[in-house]
Amino acid sequence: MSKSFEMNRRGFLGSLAAAGLVPAGMVASGPALAQDAGGILRTPFWPAPTYLNSAISTSGPESFLSPKFYDGLLGYESGMVPKPSLATAWEISEDGLTVTFTLREGVTWHDGEPFTSHDVAFTFMEVLKVHHGRGVNTFANLTSVDTPDDYTAVFNLSKPSPAMMRALDSRECPILPAHLYEGTDIMENPVNTAPVGTGPFKLESYEIGSAVVMVPYEDYWDEGYPLLDRFIVQFVPDPATRAAMLESGQTDAIFLGMIPTQEILRIAEMDGFEMTTTGFEAMPSGLQLEFNLENEILANKLVRQAIAHAIDTNWILENVFYGMGQTGASPLHYDQRPFYTTEGVPSYPFDLAKANELLDEAGYPRGEGDMRFKLMLDPSPWGTESINSSAYIREVLRQVGIDVEVRQQDFAVFVTTVWTERKHDLVLYTATMGVDPTIGVHRFYLSSNFQPGTGFSNGAHYDNPEVDELLNAASIEMDEEARIAQYAEFQQIAYEDLPIVKMVDIAAAPTLASTRVHDFAPDALGALGSLKQTWVEQ
Amino acid sequence: MTGTFAHIRRLARHPSGLFGLLLLAAIILMSVSAGWIFPEGPWAMVGPTRLHPGVDPRFPLGTDTYGRDIVSAIFYGARVSLFVGIASAAIALIVGIVVGAIAGYFGGKVDDALMRLTDAFQTIPNFLLSIAIVGIIGASLPTITFAISIVAWPIIARLVRADVLRLRTYDFVQSCKIIGMSDMRIVFQQILPNCMAPIIVTTSVLVANAIIVEASLAFLGLGDPNVMSWGTLLNVGRQQLRTEAYITIVPAVALVLTVLALNLIGDALNDVLNPRLKERT
């Protein structure tokens, strides 16, 4: 794969000049137009978006679409190394309380207005800090943004915020046009579904719930980009249908694991398709089993450890995820380098005898029907992984004498049951771990984040002051070595306490594409970036 | 009903009816014997995963993604399909008969009100209502049964109402009234037994329909995750249709055969119970 990647890379560089020469008018002339560095890219996606703007909604479709229209201050190379985007340079003060961004000049919005530092200040203070779900926490310490001139933005922080620097990309924090949003009801601004950004693509048509068609923005600041003539996203609910579309040539690429894993693996083997798992470090995710510690039985650590021993996470990895990932071994995701570690972290190898032993020790002997006690398991209703895994978990737990009933409900009921009404025992769900542990992982473990009514908060009701202290320190620690140590200790303690057992760290969602599609995973954001370098042989 | 036995005999003599009866008997046998042929239950992961049919004689129809025996799943699935089919048809029958009988017998405002309610249930897209109920209350066998029967009863209600409307003007009903028989007794003892034939025929269709709806719900991921149904298997199999098509095909065939059996029986019942058709040669 890496070899062909090299070739593609060369092809794309060679064609750059040609692309720059294409007059914008010709782009709209339709499918007949064929050249090397252009083409039409069609991809299916699900669900359909609410907005075309990820500043006010962080769900999947917005995260995928918004970066095509909007830019962030920064981009990230593989390994989450920041690179310039709307900001050409940035400087963090010694105390970590001031971050100064130098903005790119000559950038215009899709409506022709110039981009200035005012847009940045407005976006962070009025939108991201208010309406962005994660932004409220990520930018909790951001007190103001100064704009000494049109091309300088100074972020003033009350405490150092190391995680913030990993969250400034176009997906997490797109910069919105202040001149269209200021003074309006931001949540109901029509621009939310008719985006006017600074990004490489502008909207040609949007049929609600059906399709988004994008064409290049002719005055894009990164001259020569984007390469595609047309970028079509079609919303198709059924994963098997999406796979069939790719196989039959009705689409060109599948991003973000939009089709079942075994189909990805199967089609990747076929002629004319290639797969990559690079990119997407911005969105590591995992499947985790969370215990409701308010349940008397589950409050017993031995029971939790027994359950961890009873489940063969490798079975789930192999049969549900088809090996795309690693078995869970820590609260963090293995991609959350350099903080992830297994050193000194307790492990719970598959061992039914040990599980039985622990359960006996915990004081729950087998009783009627050879069962010790009964538990309810709520799998998350999106995707198929949780549901498929829950069938396995129920069966193995039955073998150690735990009678598990699976309760399958739709999303709204699932969220309400677990995080509002707290009527659950075991909950199994896939969750993003965040670009930085502060953003994605703290929420599950901080006692202050036990907030009934808020989904995906500390649903276990885990409360360990030691952990609280470690996490709070890590969130403002500017010294990376110190942070690594803090997180190492956190992982050891949290996995001993075990409010959550990690089943699988899911590998970065693979991209599967026709071999005609080139350069679709250029950096850490992958398909969640702009895809401006991507092109399709016609 | 008089001559029930004779009807069954005639049904058994009806060639396609007999075929349907035999098929249904086989399916019932499967569901009854599932417990002892496969005592470990349909969820037990007894073999290697994704074993194709005919490879290992222990698993003639192969195994699914979990290494569960598909034969066992089909046997246990028969239980679920039959349970949902029969239970929801029974509920629909009870509700439909009560509503239809009351509307038809009392007429007037009661009839009007009940018929508007029936209209409402027939106007709202039925499958959508079932989906909404299962989605909202949660996918469990009782919910699914309820969601299916709540859209099925209006057919029965209309049928019963029409017959009761017709029969209540008959002399024997009038004389019952004169001798002071209570309304309830007239309806349930005198009128209803006289309109059973179309109800029985429709019931076989209701059962078949309920089985299809259950499978459809499971196909959409709205099946009860705690029971092994054919729809569950279809839903799992759909994900690997291209590599392990048998996981889809086996339950699909089972489903089609069951529905076929019920329809054959329904058709035969129609021939046997419908005197109008019988007389004309």
Place this chain on the structure above:
Amino acid sequence: MSLNTGSEPPILQIDKLRIGQGTKAPIVEQMSLEVRRGETVGLVGESGCGKSLTALSVMGLLAGNLKVVGGTIRLGGEEIQGLSQRKLRRLRGEKMGMIFQEPLTALNPVMTIGAQIAEMVRAHRDVSRKAAHERALELLRLVKIPDPEERLGEYPHQMSGGMRQRVVIAMAIACNPALLIADEPTTALDVTVQAQILELLASLQREENLGLLMITHDLDVVRLVADRIVVMYAGSVVEEGAVEAVLDNPRHPYTLGLISARPTGSFAAGAPRLADIRGSVPAPEDRPAGCVFRDRCPYAQEVCATTRPMLETGQGGHAVRCHFPVDRQTDAPKELAQ
């Protein structure tokens, strides 16, 4: 009422007709019958004895898997068995017409009266739509329907039973057939209407010189309109002859029973009031060997169980199929008397 003795063949001549259903016992057997032009023949018998089937076999309209399995049917001397459907279709309407029992259902509910009559005309005559319409009007007048112009545009359900039967008759005679078969044409009608329809049939028969085969179970009707009577029992003829001869002096016990079973009793003055014939017509497969009537016959003797009696023609063409024909003068059956 002339008995045609000319050399012209009878308009309808049925000989030893057998009608069966697959391999089952024949429903009609040994059925012979003649209708001449200008003559009205009454075909009587209980329901289920095969009268209607005989008529339908003449029309070639046997339904389902009923088939003529033996014997001949000649129409104006020409054998119609084995004719192609197309030829047979031409004969229907043109050579023979038929009137059915139930006028309420005999007409297509979704076509106007005019269209149904005109269709008939146009099926057999190469005429314009307008001419067919004219003919339809003329026919309605002929069957004495008031306001015929208006009626043409009406649907059957807008008319009374009697009117509808007139329409059916109009259709049947639309193409001047020589033979008209009327299958219980008045049974479903009110008594007063019955008389009108019978009168209409009788006058049409006279005016058009039709051969009329009147199927009925009502002996009064036969007496009123028929020249000759044919009595059928269990699929074959048991007695036939001139109306007066048979009704006044029935020789077959079955005919006698039929007459006695009438509410008003015997036609002949002074005849004893007789009881209903016991039992009912046996199904074809249950017909006894020998004489088919013997199970119900008060005179049955041993020979009746073994030998089937032949249809013996006696005086004046009065034929009877019985080993022991009744002779009222000599041996009125004690058993039948009450």
Place this chain on the structure above:
Amino acid sequence: MTQTSGPITGNGTKKAGPFAALSSPLGRYILRRLVQALLVMVLVMVGSFFLMKLAPGDFVDVLAGTRDLTAEQTAELRARYGLDQPLVIQLVRYMGLLATFDFGYSPINAAPVTDVILARLPVTAILVVASVSLSMVIGTLFGIAAARNAGKPVDLGISIFMLLLYATPSFIVAIMLILVFGLKLGLMPIAGYESVGMGYTGWQHIWDVTRHLTLPVVALCTFYIAIYGRIGRASMLEVMRLDFVRTARAKGISEGRVFYVHALRNALLPLITMAGLQVSSLVGGAVLIETVFGLPGMGRTAYDAVLQRDTNLLLGVIFTSSLAVVTVNFVIDMLYMVLDPRVNLK
């Protein structure tokens, strides 16, 4: 609705054609039907409203879950969409809006419900109209062919085929169609209702849409082809046994004419009633087909609206489809009056 409030048959004594002047009986009948329809619609809407509102979780829960919202943000959203009000007030507000044909705002689609429905309507309308007419024509033809050859091998063959179609759920048909025509043979597009963003116009567009909708329409049809086939055959055989058919035959007209002019028109009546029932069940049944074929239609939209608790959108879809059902039933009643002169107003 046809069955109760529909026309009744009777031996009319009045001399009047079906539409003899829009006199008061017809006017009164229509008025009565309208009042009934309105009642039914209100029942449907209120029922659906409570079903959605009594469900655990609202769309803010859904949004909060997918957007990682904080408690303050969710409270703000609930206030914004009036979800913090008592149910009765919400209902009154909604019904008030509905009375002016305003379906409200769909927060999940960030658009007025009317816009969403108008965008979805064409796909579903094409699906429904195409599959109703196609299944009716094909099914009836099968039914006729079977009836004409009753008892012969052709009849047996058709009857078995119809039974199999009848017993095979539409989603299984859909999967098989995709497998065979989409993947194995590669003849047909698998998803969507057009080649999005290709800018086809005119005939090219029509051809494109036709290609995309062929498989879904076939999948929606098979079950109903079987129903029409079976009803058609039974109805035809029933009619062929009726007296007037014998009369027609006795007239010596051709068998074809007997069959197609006399019998068929009478036999079609029950099929038309079926069409009314089919329309009402198609919107629900379309959920599966629209899901499998990735069609942005009303069925799938309604399903997503349920899952996302987008009450306004769901109610809008239900209103639209119920209105369609009520209208179709009304049209069918009128059609009956034209086709069957016996039909009379109550």
